[in-house]
Amino acid sequence: MKYRRLGKSGLQVSELSFGSWITFGNQIEDNTSEDLMKMAYDSGVNFFDNAEAYADGASEKVMGEILKKMGWARDTYIVSSKVFFGAGGKLPTQKGLNRKHVYEACNDALKRLQVDYLDLFFCHRPDKQTPIEETVWSMHTLIQQGKILYWGTSEWSAQEIMEAHMVARQYNLIGPVMEQPQYNMLVRDKVEVEYNQIYKNPGLGTTIWSPLASGVLTGKYLNNQEDKTRLKRTELSWLSDKLLVSETLEKVEQLAGFAAEMGISMPHLAIAWCLKNERVSTVILGASKTEQLKENLRAIEHVDKLTPEVMQKIDEILQNKPKHPTF
Ligand code: NDP
Numbered sequence: 001m002k003y004r005r006l007g008k009s010g011l012q013v014s015e016l017s018f019g020s021w022i023t024f025g026n027q028i029e030d031n032t033s034e035d036l037m038k039m040a041y042d043s044g045v046n047f048f049d050n051a052e053a054y055a056d057g058a059s060e061k062v063m064g065e066i067l068k069k070m071g072w073a074r075d076t077y078i079v080s081s082k083v084f085f086g087a088g089g090k091l092p093t094q095k096g097l098n099r100k101h102v103y104e105a106c107n108d109a110l111k112r113l114q115v116d117y118l119d120l121f122f123c124h125r126p127d128k129q130t131p132i133e134e135t136v137w138s139m140h141t142l143i144q145q146g147k148i149l150y151w152g153t154s155e156w157s158a159q160e161i162m163e164a165h166m167v168a169r170q171y172n173l174i175g176p177v178m179e180q181p182q183y184n185m186l187v188r189d190k191v192e193v194e195y196n197q198i199y200k201n202p203g204l205g206t207t208i209w210s211p212l213a214s215g216v217l218t219g220k221y222l223n224n225q226e227d228k229t230r231l232k233r234t235e236l237s238w239l240s241d242k243l244l245v246s247e248t249l250e251k252v253e254q255l256a257g258f259a260a261e262m263g264i265s266m267p268h269l270a271i272a273w274c275l276k277n278e279r280v281s282t283v284i285l286g287a288s289k290t291e292q293l294k295e296n297l298r299a300i301e302h303v304d305k306l307t308p309e310v311m312q313k314i315d316e317i318l319q320n321k322p323k324h325p326t327f
Contacts, residue, residue, distance in 0.1 A: 001044025002300070006281045007205025009150055009177045011119070013078060015275055016040075016297060017047035017207065019284040022230060024050075025058025028288050034066045035290050041070070043297045047078040049180075049207065049284050050113065051124060052105050056088030060112035068114050080207075081109035082154060082180075084124035097127035102138040106147055120207070121148040122180055126160050133167050140173035152178035152205075158194045165202045175202060183208035183280065185217055185255070185270055185318055186248060191279060193322040205281040208274060212286070212296075216243045217270035219256040230288070254317045262310070264302050267292075271299035273314065276306050 003012040018040040024033045037048065048067075050060050060081065067079070083105035086095035093100055109118060121142065123135060139151040153161055153176050161176060168175030183191040183206070191206060198204050212218055214230050221231060221244055231240035252266075259269040274283045287293035306314075315321045 003046070004281045005205070006150070006207075007177050007199075008203030009205065011078070011150065011177075012046075013205075013207070013282045014044055014046045015280075015282055016043075016045055016271075016300065017049060017282045017284045018045050018293070019049035019209065019286050020059045020063060021049075021051070021054050021209075021286060022233075022236075023059075023286065023288050024062045025055035027230070027233075030062050030065070032288075032290070033062050034069070036287055036293050037063070037066050038070065039290055039293055040285075040297070041072060041077065045297075046076065047080070047120075047207070047282055047284075049080050049209075050109075051080075051082035051085075051122070052087040052109055053082070053085035053124065057108070057112055060109055064112050064114040074115070078119040079113060079115060080120035080122060081106070081113065081118050082122040082124035083109075084127060097123050097130045097135040097138075099134055099138045102135065102142070106142055110147065117146055118148045119150065120178065121151045122154045122178075123152070123156070123176075124154050126153070126156050132160075132163050133171075136164050136167045136173055136175070137171070139176075140168070143174050150177045152176045152180065152207075154180035155182070158198050161195075161198060161204065162202075177203070178205040178207055178281065180207045180209055180284075182210050183274060183277075184211050184213045185273055185314070186213050186243075186251075186320070188320060189322045191277065193324055195279070196324070199279055206279060207282050207284055208280050209284050210286070211271050211274045211283045212267060213243060213270075214239060214286075216248065216252060217255070217266060219252055219259075219266040222249060222253055222256065228288075251317055251319075255314070258313060258317060262305060264305065265295065267296055268299045268302045269314075271296055272302040272306055273311075275299065275303050276311070 142148045165175045
């Protein structure tokens with residue numbers, strides 16, 4: 001495993017990390033979650049991603065039990081939570097980035113995960129109902145209280161991240177360090193273009209999600225007969241409606257042919273492609289089975305095969321290389 005700096009911070013994060021969305025406390029049994037975390041940790045993964053909203057808090061509870069059972073030294077891993085969507089409560093005070101919910105979400109995540117502090121705490125989405133000053137002050141205070149070490153954002157625009165930095169600068173507060181955007185062969189603009197202006201200054205690390213586009217980039221939906229896969233779940237029809245469309249599947253079919261020519265698997269090609277981008281601090285893997293994680297962790301071995309010629313061929317298939325502004 002290799003480690004990368006999380007943006008301008010001094011924190012070293014494993015280039016492959018592991019997350020629990022859909023799976024922990026929901027799709028998979030707790031003993032499988034334990035096997036997956038153990039496999040990840042034993043392979044050098046040092047970052048485990050979570051959120052208050054995942055399975056309405058159950059995902060954090062499962063992860064907390066595993067962390068406790070494993071007894072890994074606290075200085076050997078990084079664990080995150082995210083605030084915004086709430087943990088299932090429907091009342092107006094149970095979500096958002098206002099001071100009340102940010103404090104309560106943090107305290108609840110600490111209890112569920114059974115840790116004294118969160119290494120990373122993300123604002124899961126921007127909150128139009130809360131002044132940015134309130135959120136930045138809240139995050140800064142949590143750092144001063146020792147409850148979180150670094151804070152960041154998820155799916156914020158470059159402008160919103162800059163606004164947070166401007167507030168931090170104005171009041172001498174600690175600003176956001178990392179952003180968690182979707183990044184994979186099908187979704188590229190934010191990471192490849194929009195954030196370009198803020199990677200160096202004020203500085204931004206990225207913990208990218210859905211490297212396999214929820215499994216589509218494994219190629220398995222080209223002829224998937226299995227019922228238990230993510231995009232066959234009825235509650236996720238909004239996601240399969242977006243992803244399982246002919247334009248995407250045609251590209252995936254071509255990519256699968258190209259991966260076969262290269263002699264590597266589709267998951268390896270898709271994950272190695274994400275790792276190739278040096279703006280990516282860590283690629284968060286997801287898996288519902290140990291065989292999947294075992295395969296995905298080996299993507300690291302294939303990054304060097306992605307030569308400029310190979311990257312160009314992939315761009316020709318994808319036809320979605322973002323255009324950089326010329327001014
Ligand atoms: P992926 O795009 O890699 O999808 C993972 C899913 O794809 C698995 O659960 C499995 O689903 C399937 N899969 C994975 N590997 C294989 C394989 N080798 N062969 C066949 N199928 C495979 O990642 P996620 O979408 O899970 O995102 C990763 C993490 O990122 C999340 O756990 C979460 O921590 C974070 N995230 C953050 C978001 C945010 O808004 N900040 C949003 C979404 C995710 P199955 O077996 O069910 O088909």
